[in-house]
Amino acid sequence: MSDDPLYTPLCRLLGIELPILQAGMAGGPTTPELVAAVSEAGGLGTLGAAYMEPEAIREAVRAIRRLTAKPFGVNLFAAPMRDDYSRYREVQAVLDRLAAPLGVPPRAGIEPVPTPDRLERQFEVLMEEGVPVISTAFAPLPERLARAARDAGRHVATMVTTVEEAEIAEAAGCDFLVAQGSDAGGHRGTFDVERHPNGALVGTFSLVPQVADRAGIPVAAAGGVMDGRGLAAALLLGAQGAQLGTRFLTAAESGAHAAYREALLASREDDTVVTRWFSGRPARALRNRFVAEAERAGIEPMPFPSHNTATGPMRREAARQGDAGYMALWSGQAPRLLTRDTPAADIVREIAAQARALLTRGRAN
């Protein structure tokens, strides 16, 4: 057994050197260059593939493989993709009004677009391509898929926001868990959003030891981990690693839009809000113009995934125009700890060095 305080059982399980997981953020930030850089540096890079066509995932996985021979992960959404457009006209009319300043054509008068359900075909590609780690949000992989993955020697994980979800995920065959505190940016991983409409919002500091006490498998902490202090603290709270999303959004290799990066770098710890207005599921984002106006609309958004499909045209037009007022600016609660354009490998190495120093010295002061 290693004397390195950073070499945890999770590292051994995944065959990585450092317990630093880059979150599989959907929607473009996780370029093959970012994923590979994190893995090459000793952590676990993860492709956020939830919204990708299966063949695009295959291409990205092969691009990652050309850049690194080390383990990496791919993240998918394991929620049922059943559309519910029963409130389409009412909600789309609000979206039309809010997106009008961008010049997005109104859609309330036309038929809604069906949301594709790609999970099975996405999963098949991951199996065919031999992806070492398959992680999910919103639920564990369906039992049949999880078994197939494990039988093939792959590692399976899901994100949990309560102790009960950790118990469900472990029973569903996960190899490790990501305990996502309320500090985290992006979608809440909460399984049952009818019971927790805004997601379970237990702070990272509180969630990690309670999940670690109950879980018989390794736990990585997520939500507010930004530097070596965070990694060291996560390990002492009982985690065996940390997953960082926001920190990598402003990395050199990040695919996040330039306007999104600038918004992150200009933001403060109290600038985020948990909103369902981008996707229909609760997610933490910077409170931009769209969020502020949507939260005042006086009605509820549609459920996921239909609402997500409905806001697609607005989000794409915002990206085209570079208007951060209408993008989904996912962010955790520690944006003051962001750095600008740092190469991902440097981020990983600096976090590891700082955490190792803190854990070896045993004090920050």
Add this chain to the structure above:
Amino acid sequence: MSDDPLYTPLCRLLGIELPILQAGMAGGPTTPELVAAVSEAGGLGTLGAAYMEPEAIREAVRAIRRLTAKPFGVNLFAAPMRDDYSRYREVQAVLDRLAAPLGVPPRAGIEPVPTPDRLERQFEVLMEEGVPVISTAFAPLPERLARAARDAGRHVATMVTTVEEAEIAEAAGCDFLVAQGSDAGGHRGTFDVERHPNGALVGTFSLVPQVADRAGIPVAAAGGVMDGRGLAAALLLGAQGAQLGTRFLTAAESGAHAAYREALLASREDDTVVTRWFSGRPARALRNRFVAEAERAGIEPMPFPSHNTATGPMRREAARQGDAGYMALWSGQAPRLLTRDTPAADIVREIAAQARALLTRGRAN
């Protein structure tokens, strides 16, 4: 300089051995026995005196002094106590309806009770009695009082929930800060509740390093700290100590109602909610019958302190009957880490021993 990782500059400043602060919870839990036991064990006990008459504070401080010669603190509310009963009839009618099952007589038809403003007289007692540490919630001490306290060699602190509040508090003459993450139970310390109606809700894990980076004075972490893992993590995140509230509510010496303790010991990490229905200020409590029904009432509570005064008869009757459905069951987000009836000195010693072992060994696994 000591080699003990627990002996921080905050310990030196306050003349204590361990960086473990017991939160000054108002409303009865902080008996002189609890405060003295924490201080005797090497931490800083704190009397939650916000709602106490000045002469009752004097008596309690003298009782603490009879039990320990070590430093301790007293916590006050430094918010302006200006009543606003402009919506009294509407809100009191709801309170009357909700409290009816307890047999509380309706009050909407009678005059509201003015809230006393005791801060100046409470402060005078603390000065006369030589209380070593004066901490506040909702705002720093008014400048004139802070200067008087510091001139007399007392230490002054306040609770902050954002980096901006930390900057305000430091400029107002605080000697140290308590960075209160959203994981914390009880009142949010947020200064400006018009800007943040539910309080600033930045997780402990995220808030502590961001405040520590900006503060020129020591910071203690609050919110979800329950054991030695939490203390060790707080120190590595940049804090110089931790403040624990919930953990001491089920201590042997706690003055918390038996029904309140039982509710805490039976609760889970996702059972709390931030509500303004007890006091008019946002505060984290277990979601009991009163909270669930009040949050469905469809109207806003009155502002603090008027709403707090208005719910007083219900809370007192609930305590008399031992009915936890109508008490303010303040709780942080890690109730699974509570222990039953542990003597406070044992809590302090166990936390210190566990944190010291973790920081010395440099790993939890």
